[in-house]
Amino acid sequence: MQYIKLAEDLKFSRIIHGLWRLADWNLSTNDTQTLIEQCLDRGITTFDHADIYGNYSCEKLFGQALAQKPSLRESMQLVTKCGIKLTSDKYPERKINFYDTSKEHIINSANESLKNLNTDYIDVLLLHRPDPFMDPQEVADAFIQLKEEGKVRYFGVSNFKRSQFDLLQSFLPFSLITNQIEVSPTYLNHFEEGTIEQCQQHKIAPMAWSPLGGGSIFTAEDERSIRVRNKLTEIGEEIGAKSLDQVVYAWLLAHPATIMPIVGSGKMNRIDVAIQALDLKVNRMQWFQILEASKGRPVD
Amino acid sequence: MQYIKLAEDLKFSRIIHGLWRLADWNLSTNDTQTLIEQCLDRGITTFDHADIYGNYSCEKLFGQALAQKPSLRESMQLVTKCGIKLTSDKYPERKINFYDTSKEHIINSANESLKNLNTDYIDVLLLHRPDPFMDPQEVADAFIQLKEEGKVRYFGVSNFKRSQFDLLQSFLPFSLITNQIEVSPTYLNHFEEGTIEQCQQHKIAPMAWSPLGGGSIFTAEDERSIRVRNKLTEIGEEIGAKSLDQVVYAWLLAHPATIMPIVGSGKMNRIDVAIQALDLKVNRMQWFQILEASKGRPVD
Amino acid sequence: MQYIKLAEDLKFSRIIHGLWRLADWNLSTNDTQTLIEQCLDRGITTFDHADIYGNYSCEKLFGQALAQKPSLRESMQLVTKCGIKLTSDKYPERKINFYDTSKEHIINSANESLKNLNTDYIDVLLLHRPDPFMDPQEVADAFIQLKEEGKVRYFGVSNFKRSQFDLLQSFLPFSLITNQIEVSPTYLNHFEEGTIEQCQQHKIAPMAWSPLGGGSIFTAEDERSIRVRNKLTEIGEEIGAKSLDQVVYAWLLAHPATIMPIVGSGKMNRIDVAIQALDLKVNRMQWFQILEASKGRPVD
Numbered sequence: 001m002q003y004i005k006l007a008e009d010l011k012f013s014r015i016i017h018g019l020w021r022l023a024d025w026n027l028s029t030n031d032t033q034t035l036i037e038q039c040l041d042r043g044i045t046t047f048d049h050a051d052i053y054g055n056y057s058c059e060k061l062f063g064q065a066l067a068q069k070p071s072l073r074e075s076m077q078l079v080t081k082c083g084i085k086l087t088s089d090k091y092p093e094r095k096i097n098f099y100d101t102s103k104e105h106i107i108n109s110a111n112e113s114l115k116n117l118n119t120d121y122i123d124v125l126l127l128h129r130p131d132p133f134m135d136p137q138e139v140a141d142a143f144i145q146l147k148e149e150g151k152v153r154y155f156g157v158s159n160f161k162r163s164q165f166d167l168l169q170s171f172l173p174f175s176l177i178t179n180q181i182e183v184s185p186t187y188l189n190h191f192e193e194g195t196i197e198q199c200q201q202h203k204i205a206p207m208a209w210s211p212l213g214g215g216s217i218f219t220a221e222d223e224r225s226i227r228v229r230n231k232l233t234e235i236g237e238e239i240g241a242k243s244l245d246q247v248v249y250a251w252l253l254a255h256p257a258t259i260m261p262i263v264g265s266g267k268m269n270r271i272d273v274a275i276q277a278l279d280l281k282v283n284r285m286q287w288f289q290i291l292e293a294s295k296g297r298p299v300d
Numbered sequence: 301m302q303y304i305k306l307a308e309d310l311k312f313s314r315i316i317h318g319l320w321r322l323a324d325w326n327l328s329t330n331d332t333q334t335l336i337e338q339c340l341d342r343g344i345t346t347f348d349h350a351d352i353y354g355n356y357s358c359e360k361l362f363g364q365a366l367a368q369k370p371s372l373r374e375s376m377q378l379v380t381k382c383g384i385k386l387t388s389d390k391y392p393e394r395k396i397n398f399y400d401t402s403k404e405h406i407i408n409s410a411n412e413s414l415k416n417l418n419t420d421y422i423d424v425l426l427l428h429r430p431d432p433f434m435d436p437q438e439v440a441d442a443f444i445q446l447k448e449e450g451k452v453r454y455f456g457v458s459n460f461k462r463s464q465f466d467l468l469q470s471f472l473p474f475s476l477i478t479n480q481i482e483v484s485p486t487y488l489n490h491f492e493e494g495t496i497e498q499c500q501q502h503k504i505a506p507m508a509w510s511p512l513g514g515g516s517i518f519t520a521e522d523e524r525s526i527r528v529r530n531k532l533t534e535i536g537e538e539i540g541a542k543s544l545d546q547v548v549y550a551w552l553l554a555h556p557a558t559i560m561p562i563v564g565s566g567k568m569n570r571i572d573v574a575i576q577a578l579d580l581k582v583n584r585m586q587w588f589q590i591l592e593a594s595k596g597r598p599v600d
Numbered sequence: 601m602q603y604i605k606l607a608e609d610l611k612f613s614r615i616i617h618g619l620w621r622l623a624d625w626n627l628s629t630n631d632t633q634t635l636i637e638q639c640l641d642r643g644i645t646t647f648d649h650a651d652i653y654g655n656y657s658c659e660k661l662f663g664q665a666l667a668q669k670p671s672l673r674e675s676m677q678l679v680t681k682c683g684i685k686l687t688s689d690k691y692p693e694r695k696i697n698f699y700d701t702s703k704e705h706i707i708n709s710a711n712e713s714l715k716n717l718n719t720d721y722i723d724v725l726l727l728h729r730p731d732p733f734m735d736p737q738e739v740a741d742a743f744i745q746l747k748e749e750g751k752v753r754y755f756g757v758s759n760f761k762r763s764q765f766d767l768l769q770s771f772l773p774f775s776l777i778t779n780q781i782e783v784s785p786t787y788l789n790h791f792e793e794g795t796i797e798q799c800q801q802h803k804i805a806p807m808a809w810s811p812l813g814g815g816s817i818f819t820a821e822d823e824r825s826i827r828v829r830n831k832l833t834e835i836g837e838e839i840g841a842k843s844l845d846q847v848v849y850a851w852l853l854a855h856p857a858t859i860m861p862i863v864g865s866g867k868m869n870r871i872d873v874a875i876q877a878l879d880l881k882v883n884r885m886q887w888f889q890i891l892e893a894s895k896g897r898p899v900d
Contacts, residue, residue: 135556198767395889467801
């Protein structure tokens with residue numbers, strides 16, 4: 001496993017495990033504990049959560065496993081998110097999904113996450129979505145308080161565009177340490193909009209969610225996805241990959257921005273595929289071949 | 301009335317009166333004076349002009365009223381704009397509408413505005429549109445000269461995108477104090493393009509023109525406008541608003557960027573609707589409900 | 601001829617000669633030498649190359665002429681580019697066109713350019729295209745080494761968007777001195793995307809490639825091109841231009857960003873047309889008339 005230094009005393013494993021669908025995997029608490037331990041055994045030490053995952057249930061499922069063996073906590077880095085308010089049977093007063101980045105909500109949400117995860121501290125708290133109704137001073141106040149209370153060590157964002165990142169950063173006395181964005185061979189927006197360039201400029205490593213396009217690289221039948229799948233297959237043969245998803249991981253890992261893919265699988269064999277991608281090398285021409293297949297045209 | 305501090309010695313009333321259509325209201329000079337006095341009585345102290353409004357006539361109509369009672373001047377802040385050259389019977393040599401941000405034109409235009417408005421100073425002069433032919437050094441030279449001569453106290457822009465704002469600001473020895481932009485429930489571009497975020501970052505309050513979408517919120521029959529109108533009606537009932545336009549003002553006023561809506565009506569009852577919106581509260585969920593109605597889809 | 605100061609000890613001629621199509625002109629080495637000397641006689645001292653032009657042949661054709669009269673070198677500024685890898689019979693291992701901004705490739709490419717051009721130094725080396733796979737630290741390392749070795753005096757970019765320029769600049773200990781971009785009356789993207797504004801902000805002069813839209817201003821039959829051609833003809837009569845292309849050059853030269861057009865012709869009469877455009881004056885209204893014809897609508 002590779003480790004990426006995000007701050008003086010914070011390292012992430014290059015491959016991150018994502019708990020987005022934990023509630024769908026129908027695991028017992030023992031099964032979840034086993035999954036966590038198997039990840040840790042393989043060197044995956046960073047786990048990605050959000051308050052809302054699984055209709056507000058995934059953090060708790062993970063926390064129950066952690067409660068069975070609290071010593072695991074110090075071997076891992078916990079990332080979670082706040083800022084979205086989902087319609088839910090648990091919140092019948094909500095008429096729509098919306099964002100809330102008020103000081104009150106950020107602090108309440110972080111406290112709730114601490115409780116659910118059965119931990120004293122969150123390593124990194126992310127704002128889940130850029131909020132067009134954001135008061136950056138309120139966010140700063142919330143972050144500073146959570147840091148001073150020792151509840152959250154570091155802060156970042158997710159899905160933030162350049163201007164949104166700049167705005168929030170300008171109100172903070174410390175650096176945002178990551179931007180978790182969607183990146184996959186069929187979702188290139190953050191290459192095109194300069195988000196990844198901004199990470200490079202700030203010397204921060206982006207986390208990549210849905211690296212497999214939500215599974216579409218395996219199954220989607222649109223023209224673009226087929227083109228990409230064929231090219232991934234071809235490059236996979238050249239580099240000795242075992243599977244399509246492994247080529248995708250290798251493609252992401254090859255990029256100089258030090259992208260950290262989030263693997264959101266409950267199956268150890270899919271997780272191993274990602275880990276083994278660290279040993280594969282997608283060269284520059286191959287990287288562009290996949291890019292070209294996605295764009296459907298050569299570079300200029 | 302609320303007042304917003306734009307500089308050490310400059311405050312705007314949160315609700316601004318816009319004189320764009322003054323020439324269409326067919327007011328006598330006495331009527332215009334009465335309108336001004338009624339605004340001032342209600343605490344609206346900021347009046348928004350441009351050289352070109354009413355085919356170059358509105359500033360003069362206002363100035364004639366001011367000449368009848370010059371003591372009103374010190375109770376108000378006058379904003380005007382320059383930089384557009386309109387085709388007009390007054391300028392037969394012009395073949396098209398175009399922009400002119402040359403030093404000569406800015407200074408001439410400001411001098412003309414001073415004369416028309418019957419005043420010795422303009423509180424804030426705005427460049428009306430970003431000029432693709434702008435020489436930022438010439439603009440800076442003009443602004444500095446007008447400031448040194450005491451003719452203009454502060455400067456801003458209107459309809460400037462982020463890059464255009466940054467460019468001009470980088471040539472100036474003082475801060476631009478506002479960006480007057482179009483914002484309404486059916487015109488969200490400046491939320492999406494980061495213009496409002498830029499104002500928040502620079503800690504400047506934007507002025508909002510056409511807050512009612514040029515009246516389209518009342519009358520437009522396209523799908524989007526109907527969706528927005530229905531939602532405004534629903535939220536209006538929840539918050540106790542008297543009318544559709546009042547909900548719109550309350551929606552704009554709720555935003556943390558301290559948006560200052562420009563009310564461009566000659567009827568005191570419409571102006572009062574805006575003022576009373578200051579007492580209403582659109583909460584976060586309601587704000588997003590109107591946003592969602594405009595976008596036609598939930599947030600991500 | 602006008603000269604533009606790009607750095608303390610570097611000036612470009614306002615009109616730049618472009619060698620993109622040198623291989624197509626079927627010139628003998630003596631003819632090429634004559635062309636170069638005629639340019640220099642008229643004050644055109646800046647010559648624009650790229651490694652890839654003419655399937656990697658143009659630099660060499662130019663260098664052969666220079667070898668016949670090495671004393672010409674000190675009268676000129678040589679610009680060349682690197683960073684694209686083209687499919688070519690010379691590089692059969694390449695399956696597609698792609699970019700390479702690795703340290704190794706930049707240095708190898710510059711060394712190759714030095715050899716082909718028969719010169720000891722390149723005045724300005726440009727990255728030819730923004731590379732989504734760029735490691736800015738590698739580019740910086742390559743640039744610094746080439747500068748220290750005396751092989752390249754200054755560095756710039758070509759076709760870089762704002763965010764890409766900012767990223768690379770942030771890794772360099774010296775200033776990028778130009779951005780070579782496509783600008784013509786029918787290609788306005790860099791006005792709209794803020795690239796030209798960025799050049800103004802950094803006080804660097806952009807080079808303009810394809811100022812005649814690849815010849816389309818003479819021949820294209822789409823509605824937009826016809827509109828532009830008619831307006832160029834009309835303005836040309838007003839300003840006393842000899843030809844359509846001369847109006848285009850005058851339009852580019854009028855802009856306050858100090859645009860330096862690249863004339864890519866092997867015929868001295870076309871080059872003279874560009875030089876003589878320096879004596880013509882497109883005024884502000886005329887500039888906007890051509891802009892309006894291109895956009896197909898008046899300014900706001």
